[in-house]
Amino acid sequence: MEAVMACWELEQSLLTLTGVSPGEGTGATMSDDDDDPAESDPSIYDPAFDTHDSGAFGPLIPTETERTLMERVRQELKNELKNGYKDRIVDVREEILRKRRAGKLPGDTTSVLKAWWHAHSKWPYPTEDEKARLVQETGLQLKQINNWFINQRKRNWHSNPSSTAAMKTKRKR
CATH class of the missing domain: 1.20.5 (Single alpha-helices involved in coiled-coils or other helix-helix interfaces)
Structure with missing residues:
Protein backbone atom coordinates (compact mmCIF):
# COMPACT_ATOMS: atom_id res chain seq x y z
CA MET A 1 0.00 0.00 0.00
CA GLU A 2 2.87 2.38 0.78
CA ALA A 3 4.39 1.77 -2.64
CA VAL A 4 1.11 2.61 -4.37
CA MET A 5 0.80 5.79 -2.31
CA ALA A 6 4.41 6.75 -3.12
CA CYS A 7 3.77 6.24 -6.84
CA TRP A 8 0.59 8.30 -6.65
CA GLU A 9 2.48 11.11 -4.89
CA LEU A 10 5.18 11.02 -7.58
CA GLU A 11 2.52 11.21 -10.26
CA GLN A 12 1.01 14.23 -8.53
CA SER A 13 4.44 15.88 -8.27
CA LEU A 14 5.10 15.30 -11.96
CA LEU A 15 1.69 16.71 -12.81
CA THR A 16 2.43 19.81 -10.74
CA LEU A 17 5.88 20.26 -12.30
CA THR A 18 5.08 19.55 -15.93
CA GLY A 19 1.36 20.21 -16.21
CA VAL A 20 1.03 16.88 -18.01
CA SER A 21 -0.60 13.89 -16.42
CA PRO A 22 1.43 10.64 -16.60
CA GLY A 23 -1.61 9.08 -18.30
CA GLU A 24 -1.49 11.53 -21.19
CA GLY A 25 0.48 10.42 -24.21
CA THR A 26 1.08 6.70 -23.71
CA GLY A 27 -1.99 5.91 -21.63
CA ALA A 28 0.19 4.34 -18.93
CA THR A 29 0.62 5.49 -15.38
CA MET A 30 3.12 4.54 -12.74
CA SER A 31 0.38 2.93 -10.69
CA ASP A 32 -1.01 0.66 -13.42
CA ASP A 33 -1.20 -2.82 -11.98
CA ASP A 34 -2.32 -4.77 -15.05
CA ASP A 35 0.31 -5.86 -17.54
CA ASP A 36 -0.51 -5.53 -21.22
CA PRO A 37 0.57 -8.72 -23.00
CA ALA A 38 1.10 -6.75 -26.23
CA GLU A 39 3.83 -4.70 -24.54
CA SER A 40 5.97 -7.74 -23.85
CA ASP A 41 5.55 -9.27 -27.36
CA PRO A 42 8.64 -8.30 -29.45
CA SER A 43 6.97 -9.40 -32.70
CA ILE A 44 4.51 -6.52 -32.54
CA TYR A 45 5.91 -3.44 -34.22
CA LEU A 105 14.92 18.99 36.13
CA PRO A 106 15.42 22.71 36.74
CA GLY A 107 18.95 23.73 37.76
CA ASP A 108 17.97 25.20 41.13
CA THR A 109 16.29 21.96 42.21
CA THR A 110 19.22 19.81 41.13
CA SER A 111 21.61 22.07 43.03
CA VAL A 112 19.62 21.37 46.25
CA LEU A 113 19.72 17.63 45.55
CA LYS A 114 23.44 17.73 44.70
CA ALA A 115 24.19 19.64 47.91
CA TRP A 116 22.46 16.89 49.90
CA TRP A 117 24.34 14.29 47.83
CA HIS A 118 27.75 15.80 48.58
CA ALA A 119 26.96 16.19 52.27
CA HIS A 120 26.01 12.49 52.48
CA SER A 121 28.35 11.00 49.86
CA LYS A 122 29.35 8.08 52.10
CA TRP A 123 25.77 6.82 52.35
CA PRO A 124 23.49 8.65 49.88
CA TYR A 125 20.18 7.12 50.96
CA PRO A 126 17.93 9.87 52.39
CA THR A 127 15.47 8.89 55.10
CA GLU A 128 11.76 9.45 54.60
CA ASP A 129 11.97 12.67 56.66
CA GLU A 130 14.88 13.92 54.57
CA LYS A 131 12.97 13.11 51.39
CA ALA A 132 9.94 15.04 52.70
CA ARG A 133 12.19 18.03 53.42
CA LEU A 134 13.68 17.80 49.91
CA VAL A 135 10.16 17.67 48.43
CA GLN A 136 9.38 20.92 50.30
CA GLU A 137 12.63 22.62 49.25
CA THR A 138 12.57 21.63 45.58
CA GLY A 139 8.86 21.48 44.79
CA LEU A 140 9.40 18.10 43.14
CA GLN A 141 7.28 15.02 43.75
CA LEU A 142 8.52 12.24 46.01
CA LYS A 143 8.78 9.92 42.99
CA GLN A 144 11.04 12.45 41.21
CA ILE A 145 13.27 12.70 44.29
CA ASN A 146 13.51 8.90 44.54
CA ASN A 147 14.31 8.56 40.82
CA TRP A 148 16.93 11.31 40.97
CA PHE A 149 18.77 9.51 43.80
CA ILE A 150 18.49 6.14 42.05
CA ASN A 151 19.97 7.61 38.86
CA GLN A 152 22.62 9.59 40.75
CA ARG A 153 23.79 6.46 42.58
CA LYS A 154 23.94 4.53 39.30
CA ARG A 155 25.91 7.29 37.59
CA ASN A 156 28.33 8.35 40.29
CA TRP A 157 28.35 6.48 43.52
CA HIS A 158 29.78 3.08 42.60
CA SER A 159 32.71 4.67 40.78
CA ASN A 160 33.79 6.42 44.02
CA PRO A 161 36.16 4.11 45.98
CA SER A 162 35.37 5.64 49.40
CA SER A 163 31.64 5.08 48.91
CA THR A 164 32.25 1.45 47.90
CA ALA A 165 34.15 0.86 51.16
CA ALA A 166 31.34 2.56 53.11
CA MET A 167 28.76 0.37 51.41
CA LYS A 168 30.68 -2.80 52.30
CA THR A 169 30.90 -1.69 55.95
CA LYS A 170 27.15 -1.00 56.07
CA ARG A 171 26.38 -4.43 54.62
CA LYS A 172 28.46 -6.21 57.32
CA ARG A 173 26.46 -4.63 60.14
Missing part, protein backbone atom coordinates in the same frame (compact mmCIF):
# COMPACT_ATOMS: atom_id res chain seq x y z
CA ASP A 46 4.41 -0.01 -33.70
CA PRO A 47 5.83 2.62 -36.08
CA ALA A 48 4.63 5.41 -33.76
CA PHE A 49 7.47 4.54 -31.40
CA ASP A 50 10.04 4.73 -34.20
CA THR A 51 10.26 8.52 -34.43
CA HIS A 52 14.05 8.75 -34.19
CA ASP A 53 16.77 7.55 -36.52
CA SER A 54 17.77 4.73 -34.22
CA GLY A 55 16.19 1.79 -36.07
CA ALA A 56 13.11 -0.26 -35.36
CA PHE A 57 14.29 -1.93 -32.16
CA GLY A 58 17.30 0.21 -31.26
CA PRO A 59 17.50 2.62 -28.35
CA LEU A 60 15.41 5.75 -28.52
CA ILE A 61 17.63 8.81 -28.26
CA PRO A 62 15.88 11.89 -26.89
CA THR A 63 16.15 15.11 -28.80
CA GLU A 64 17.94 18.13 -27.36
CA THR A 65 14.60 19.69 -26.43
CA GLU A 66 13.51 16.50 -24.66
CA ARG A 67 16.81 16.29 -22.80
CA THR A 68 16.49 19.90 -21.67
CA LEU A 69 12.92 19.30 -20.52
CA MET A 70 13.89 16.09 -18.68
CA GLU A 71 16.78 17.86 -16.94
CA ARG A 72 14.57 20.77 -15.93
CA VAL A 73 11.91 18.39 -14.55
CA ARG A 74 14.58 16.37 -12.75
CA GLN A 75 16.03 19.51 -11.12
CA GLU A 76 12.60 20.82 -10.12
CA LEU A 77 11.59 17.46 -8.67
CA LYS A 78 14.91 17.20 -6.83
CA ASN A 79 14.47 20.67 -5.33
CA GLU A 80 10.85 20.00 -4.39
CA LEU A 81 11.73 16.72 -2.68
CA LYS A 82 14.72 18.28 -0.93
CA ASN A 83 12.60 21.14 0.40
CA GLY A 84 9.82 18.76 1.45
CA TYR A 85 12.18 16.52 3.38
CA LYS A 86 14.06 19.48 4.86
CA ASP A 87 10.89 20.67 6.57
CA ARG A 88 10.19 17.18 7.91
CA ILE A 89 13.77 16.78 9.18
CA VAL A 90 13.51 20.11 11.01
CA ASP A 91 10.21 18.97 12.58
CA VAL A 92 11.72 15.67 13.77
CA ARG A 93 14.81 17.45 15.13
CA GLU A 94 12.68 19.92 17.09
CA GLU A 95 10.57 17.08 18.49
CA ILE A 96 13.68 15.21 19.65
CA LEU A 97 15.10 18.33 21.31
CA ARG A 98 11.75 19.07 22.95
CA LYS A 99 11.57 15.53 24.38
CA ARG A 100 15.18 15.71 25.56
CA ARG A 101 14.53 18.98 27.39
CA ALA A 102 11.32 17.65 28.93
CA GLY A 103 13.22 15.08 31.02
CA LYS A 104 15.58 17.55 32.69
Whole structure:
Protein backbone atom coordinates (compact mmCIF):
# COMPACT_ATOMS: atom_id res chain seq x y z
CA MET A 1 0.00 0.00 0.00
CA GLU A 2 2.87 2.38 0.78
CA ALA A 3 4.39 1.77 -2.64
CA VAL A 4 1.11 2.61 -4.37
CA MET A 5 0.80 5.79 -2.31
CA ALA A 6 4.41 6.75 -3.12
CA CYS A 7 3.77 6.24 -6.84
CA TRP A 8 0.59 8.30 -6.65
CA GLU A 9 2.48 11.11 -4.89
CA LEU A 10 5.18 11.02 -7.58
CA GLU A 11 2.52 11.21 -10.26
CA GLN A 12 1.01 14.23 -8.53
CA SER A 13 4.44 15.88 -8.27
CA LEU A 14 5.10 15.30 -11.96
CA LEU A 15 1.69 16.71 -12.81
CA THR A 16 2.43 19.81 -10.74
CA LEU A 17 5.88 20.26 -12.30
CA THR A 18 5.08 19.55 -15.93
CA GLY A 19 1.36 20.21 -16.21
CA VAL A 20 1.03 16.88 -18.01
CA SER A 21 -0.60 13.89 -16.42
CA PRO A 22 1.43 10.64 -16.60
CA GLY A 23 -1.61 9.08 -18.30
CA GLU A 24 -1.49 11.53 -21.19
CA GLY A 25 0.48 10.42 -24.21
CA THR A 26 1.08 6.70 -23.71
CA GLY A 27 -1.99 5.91 -21.63
CA ALA A 28 0.19 4.34 -18.93
CA THR A 29 0.62 5.49 -15.38
CA MET A 30 3.12 4.54 -12.74
CA SER A 31 0.38 2.93 -10.69
CA ASP A 32 -1.01 0.66 -13.42
CA ASP A 33 -1.20 -2.82 -11.98
CA ASP A 34 -2.32 -4.77 -15.05
CA ASP A 35 0.31 -5.86 -17.54
CA ASP A 36 -0.51 -5.53 -21.22
CA PRO A 37 0.57 -8.72 -23.00
CA ALA A 38 1.10 -6.75 -26.23
CA GLU A 39 3.83 -4.70 -24.54
CA SER A 40 5.97 -7.74 -23.85
CA ASP A 41 5.55 -9.27 -27.36
CA PRO A 42 8.64 -8.30 -29.45
CA SER A 43 6.97 -9.40 -32.70
CA ILE A 44 4.51 -6.52 -32.54
CA TYR A 45 5.91 -3.44 -34.22
CA ASP A 46 4.41 -0.01 -33.70
CA PRO A 47 5.83 2.62 -36.08
CA ALA A 48 4.63 5.41 -33.76
CA PHE A 49 7.47 4.54 -31.40
CA ASP A 50 10.04 4.73 -34.20
CA THR A 51 10.26 8.52 -34.43
CA HIS A 52 14.05 8.75 -34.19
CA ASP A 53 16.77 7.55 -36.52
CA SER A 54 17.77 4.73 -34.22
CA GLY A 55 16.19 1.79 -36.07
CA ALA A 56 13.11 -0.26 -35.36
CA PHE A 57 14.29 -1.93 -32.16
CA GLY A 58 17.30 0.21 -31.26
CA PRO A 59 17.50 2.62 -28.35
CA LEU A 60 15.41 5.75 -28.52
CA ILE A 61 17.63 8.81 -28.26
CA PRO A 62 15.88 11.89 -26.89
CA THR A 63 16.15 15.11 -28.80
CA GLU A 64 17.94 18.13 -27.36
CA THR A 65 14.60 19.69 -26.43
CA GLU A 66 13.51 16.50 -24.66
CA ARG A 67 16.81 16.29 -22.80
CA THR A 68 16.49 19.90 -21.67
CA LEU A 69 12.92 19.30 -20.52
CA MET A 70 13.89 16.09 -18.68
CA GLU A 71 16.78 17.86 -16.94
CA ARG A 72 14.57 20.77 -15.93
CA VAL A 73 11.91 18.39 -14.55
CA ARG A 74 14.58 16.37 -12.75
CA GLN A 75 16.03 19.51 -11.12
CA GLU A 76 12.60 20.82 -10.12
CA LEU A 77 11.59 17.46 -8.67
CA LYS A 78 14.91 17.20 -6.83
CA ASN A 79 14.47 20.67 -5.33
CA GLU A 80 10.85 20.00 -4.39
CA LEU A 81 11.73 16.72 -2.68
CA LYS A 82 14.72 18.28 -0.93
CA ASN A 83 12.60 21.14 0.40
CA GLY A 84 9.82 18.76 1.45
CA TYR A 85 12.18 16.52 3.38
CA LYS A 86 14.06 19.48 4.86
CA ASP A 87 10.89 20.67 6.57
CA ARG A 88 10.19 17.18 7.91
CA ILE A 89 13.77 16.78 9.18
CA VAL A 90 13.51 20.11 11.01
CA ASP A 91 10.21 18.97 12.58
CA VAL A 92 11.72 15.67 13.77
CA ARG A 93 14.81 17.45 15.13
CA GLU A 94 12.68 19.92 17.09
CA GLU A 95 10.57 17.08 18.49
CA ILE A 96 13.68 15.21 19.65
CA LEU A 97 15.10 18.33 21.31
CA ARG A 98 11.75 19.07 22.95
CA LYS A 99 11.57 15.53 24.38
CA ARG A 100 15.18 15.71 25.56
CA ARG A 101 14.53 18.98 27.39
CA ALA A 102 11.32 17.65 28.93
CA GLY A 103 13.22 15.08 31.02
CA LYS A 104 15.58 17.55 32.69
CA LEU A 105 14.92 18.99 36.13
CA PRO A 106 15.42 22.71 36.74
CA GLY A 107 18.95 23.73 37.76
CA ASP A 108 17.97 25.20 41.13
CA THR A 109 16.29 21.96 42.21
CA THR A 110 19.22 19.81 41.13
CA SER A 111 21.61 22.07 43.03
CA VAL A 112 19.62 21.37 46.25
CA LEU A 113 19.72 17.63 45.55
CA LYS A 114 23.44 17.73 44.70
CA ALA A 115 24.19 19.64 47.91
CA TRP A 116 22.46 16.89 49.90
CA TRP A 117 24.34 14.29 47.83
CA HIS A 118 27.75 15.80 48.58
CA ALA A 119 26.96 16.19 52.27
CA HIS A 120 26.01 12.49 52.48
CA SER A 121 28.35 11.00 49.86
CA LYS A 122 29.35 8.08 52.10
CA TRP A 123 25.77 6.82 52.35
CA PRO A 124 23.49 8.65 49.88
CA TYR A 125 20.18 7.12 50.96
CA PRO A 126 17.93 9.87 52.39
CA THR A 127 15.47 8.89 55.10
CA GLU A 128 11.76 9.45 54.60
CA ASP A 129 11.97 12.67 56.66
CA GLU A 130 14.88 13.92 54.57
CA LYS A 131 12.97 13.11 51.39
CA ALA A 132 9.94 15.04 52.70
CA ARG A 133 12.19 18.03 53.42
CA LEU A 134 13.68 17.80 49.91
CA VAL A 135 10.16 17.67 48.43
CA GLN A 136 9.38 20.92 50.30
CA GLU A 137 12.63 22.62 49.25
CA THR A 138 12.57 21.63 45.58
CA GLY A 139 8.86 21.48 44.79
CA LEU A 140 9.40 18.10 43.14
CA GLN A 141 7.28 15.02 43.75
CA LEU A 142 8.52 12.24 46.01
CA LYS A 143 8.78 9.92 42.99
CA GLN A 144 11.04 12.45 41.21
CA ILE A 145 13.27 12.70 44.29
CA ASN A 146 13.51 8.90 44.54
CA ASN A 147 14.31 8.56 40.82
CA TRP A 148 16.93 11.31 40.97
CA PHE A 149 18.77 9.51 43.80
CA ILE A 150 18.49 6.14 42.05
CA ASN A 151 19.97 7.61 38.86
CA GLN A 152 22.62 9.59 40.75
CA ARG A 153 23.79 6.46 42.58
CA LYS A 154 23.94 4.53 39.30
CA ARG A 155 25.91 7.29 37.59
CA ASN A 156 28.33 8.35 40.29
CA TRP A 157 28.35 6.48 43.52
CA HIS A 158 29.78 3.08 42.60
CA SER A 159 32.71 4.67 40.78
CA ASN A 160 33.79 6.42 44.02
CA PRO A 161 36.16 4.11 45.98
CA SER A 162 35.37 5.64 49.40
CA SER A 163 31.64 5.08 48.91
CA THR A 164 32.25 1.45 47.90
CA ALA A 165 34.15 0.86 51.16
CA ALA A 166 31.34 2.56 53.11
CA MET A 167 28.76 0.37 51.41
CA LYS A 168 30.68 -2.80 52.30
CA THR A 169 30.90 -1.69 55.95
CA LYS A 170 27.15 -1.00 56.07
CA ARG A 171 26.38 -4.43 54.62
CA LYS A 172 28.46 -6.21 57.32
CA ARG A 173 26.46 -4.63 60.14
